[in-house]
Amino acid sequence: MPNPQPKNPDSVCFCCKSEDLDCIDLGKELVDSSNFHQQNQNPPRFLYRLSVCQDCGHVEIKSDNPCWLSTRKHSFITYNEPTDYFPLIANLVRSIDIDLLDTSLHTFSYKDFNLVEYLREEFKITFVQKNDHAKTSDDWLPTSAANGDQVQPPALKNFIDEIGASAKKNKIVVISRFFDHASNIGLINAVLDLCANSVHLIFDINDYEKLFRSNTLEYVWIERRNLFNRDEIDRLAKARGTQSLMIAYESQTTSPTIFGLISNQIGKTVQISSYEALETAKPKVISRLKHLHKLWARALPQNSKLAIIGASHKGISLAQFVLGDDVHYSLHDDKESLKGKIPPVDPPLGFHRVSDFDFSSYSHVAITTTKVIAAKLIPKLRTSGFNGEFLDFDCQILN
Ligand SMILES: [Zn+2]
Secondary structure, three states: OOOOOOOOOOOOOOOOOOOOEEEEEEEEEEEOOOOOEOOOOOOOEEEEEEEEEOOOOOEEEEEOOOOOEOOOOOOOOOOOOOOOOHHHHHHHHHOOOOOHHHEEEEEOOHHHHHHHHHHHHHHOOOEEEOOOOOOOHHHHOOEEOOOOOEEOOHHHHHHHHHHHOOOOOEEEEEEEOOOOOEOOHHHHHHHHHHHHHOEEEEEEEEOHHHHHOOOOOOOOOOOOOEOOOHHHHHHHHHHOOOEEEEEEEOOOOOOOEEEEEEEOOOOOOOOOOOOOOOOOOOOOHHHHHHHHHHHHHHHOOOOOOEEEEOOOHHHHHHHHHHOOOOOOEEEEOOOHHHOOOEOOOOOOOOEEOOOOOOOOOOOEEEEOOOHHHHHHHHHHHHHOOOOOEEEOOOOOEOO
């Protein structure tokens, strides 16, 4: 079936509705970055555009992809999330005055299961519902009623119904990695509106304020649609009559993270803050992305052969919108779930495993996995005869 012609994404800021946006298209028409498909499938393609609002500074990736939540495309794709700040989240829960014996615990996605287990143990909560409502992106396509009105995707209705069915006075609901993947304000508002019924939301999100000031762009990923900072989340919460409490967290093992609580029961006396507000006026992500294009073009002269190791979001993003069209590259991943699948990009040198692959004819290897995995891979590839350069997503040399 031919792909429908993509429409232009809307052209106003998600946060302030300004039309004064600085934009750069990410690739031409892209297949969703987690869409590892079968040989005979023709996956849909969409336009993706990185945009910085020149009025409020909001950074987003606009798209004509209609799904309300750009979660993973298939359930065999999974992502690991940080866990080392769970004790601090428990402190946030203690800071609101609720009867934890009369409380139920709920998840939004499979990513929340570990935290919910931790909270169950910590607070001896007996009524716990672990469900993956986030499912996959296709579950978040808008549907229409018989009269043509758009209705909430069934996945959202199921989530809201589950919480409404709890007979406990309070409901603690974990929504990890929700805000940046949500692309529809109706979805965000529907979740925030739960707070009116004694729901206390626990969320986390990348600390984009920190990341915008860092030297990396590896957080740019077409499935992350709104790169909210703390003030923006605060405003979203206040606009629905509720309050938020946030902590910025940086550890050795995870990228900088914001986590917090959104609740109607945050007392005026509770003040938790771990660093001063950062300057976020207009993040320079577009000029940085242009610079990264140049760095890679310079690093890979003609006749270069590049192997990208890691077919998770960073490896795919590198191929999708950082490398030039003429780069000769292959993509590599050992994950069993990806075996035999066709990746969302089309590597001229193919999609292969890492183990037992002969890299000796390659001039460059890009390692887009974690630093820990990179440290293990580099000596292995050296021993197996690779003499070229190791680079990371940001085109920095790895030793
Ligand atoms: Zn704006």
